[in-house]
Amino acid sequence: MKCIICHGEEISPADVFEEIAVGSNIVRVPLTVMLCRGCGERYYTRANMRHLEGVREDIANQRARLDEVGKVLQFR
Numbered sequence: 001m002k003c004i005i006c007h008g009e010e011i012s013p014a015d016v017f018e019e020i021a022v023g024s025n026i027v028r029v030p031l032t033v034m035l036c037r038g039c040g041e042r043y044y045t046r047a048n049m050r051h052l053e054g055v056r057e058d059i060a061n062q063r064a065r066l067d068e069v070g071k072v073l074q075f076r
Contacts, residue, residue: 001034008038016042018052022059027066029055 014035034043
């Protein structure tokens with residue numbers, strides 16, 4: 001498989017976080033995707049996309065179990 005962006009051939013599975021915005025918060029969802037080691041382009045499977053859609057639905061319906069992992073502060 002060649003990368004559609006940089007045409008590199010170093011594409012392999014990698015653990016990444018996909019970020020979903022929920023109001024002023026960010027939900028980080030761990031996924032394993034195919035990743036181009038040359039440019040960072042991510043390749044998602046149908047299963048990855050279905051999982052993300054399910055997470056979004058769970059968040060919208062307040063069924064998601066979310067852990068608070070830190071805090072973001074904004075300078076004024």
